[in-house]
Amino acid sequence: MVSPAIELLRKELPVKQDSLIFSGDGSVDTGLVLVDIVNGFCTVGAGNLAPTKPDTQIEQMVAESARLARVFCDKKWPVFAFIDYHRPGVPEPPYPPHCIAGTDECKLVPELEWLEGEQNVTIRRKDCIDGFIGSMEKDGSNVFVNWVKTNKLRAMLVVGICTDICVLDFVCSALSARNRGVLAPLQDVIVYSQACATFDLPLDVAEAIKDTIAHPQDLMHHVGLYMAQGRGAKVVSNVSFTTP
Numbered sequence: 001m002v003s004p005a006i007e008l009l010r011k012e013l014p015v016k017q018d019s020l021i022f023s024g025d026g027s028v029d030t031g032l033v034l035v036d037i038v039n040g041f042c043t044v045g046a047g048n049l050a051p052t053k054p055d056t057q058i059e060q061m062v063a064e065s066a067r068l069a070r071v072f073c074d075k076k077w078p079v080f081a082f083i084d085y086h087r088p089g090v091p092e093p094p095y096p097p098h099c100i101a102g103t104d105e106c107k108l109v110p111e112l113e114w115l116e117g118e119q120n121v122t123i124r125r126k127d128c129i130d131g132f133i134g135s136m137e138k139d140g141s142n143v144f145v146n147w148v149k150t151n152k153l154r155a156m157l158v159v160g161i162c163t164d165i166c167v168l169d170f171v172c173s174a175l176s177a178r179n180r181g182v183l184a185p186l187q188d189v190i191v192y193s194q195a196c197a198t199f200d201l202p203l204d205v206a207e208a209i210k211d212t213i214a215h216p217q218d219l220m221h222h223v224g225l226y227m228a229q230g231r232g233a234k235v236v237s238n239v240s241f242t243t244p
Ligand SMILES: [Zn+2]
Pocket: 084, 085, 086, 092, 098, 099, 127, 128, 129
């Protein structure tokens, strides 16, 4: 059942969603970006920021992301995967310890583990929320910017978790960078709503935990999409591939 709150939100802050269709089997000018689809955020019981019980939105995000990743890899199209990754003892406020190096939390979920061996996949371990910032090297270069330029991408399709946190921050930074000409020839930043998810912390649960704010899943997922669209991202609700 859809709650009155989400119904009101969808009415007052509608997100316009299109379909994205890839046609043909030749080269593509769209890259796939996977944000933090790791055990620490997706696998039940895997850590402080993992779901505590099976979560439909997260399961759907993982399944759809894996479907897209498989097609992109079969066609040797460019894929970029962020992995949240923190050194022991280095906190990331306001979050509790998570995705600590050497643990299963900072490994891709079982459905995506195979990506590690694929030649068309660039994997970036990041120790901050925003993957754009997390792609910066000490010498000032940026691994993500280089990936866009090397592959001459005109669009990128963004999926992952959390819709309103790591996905949103990365999308906003990419849009700012695009607007400054840093990502040329990139034009479109596309968020796939069915392949994004966020965590669930209902108000009544959050109120019982010190210094914690509520984070109801459906509302925050919607807000994340709305904010991304407001900054200039395109949002799509389905992605399909036509056979040539
Ligand atoms: Zn983190």
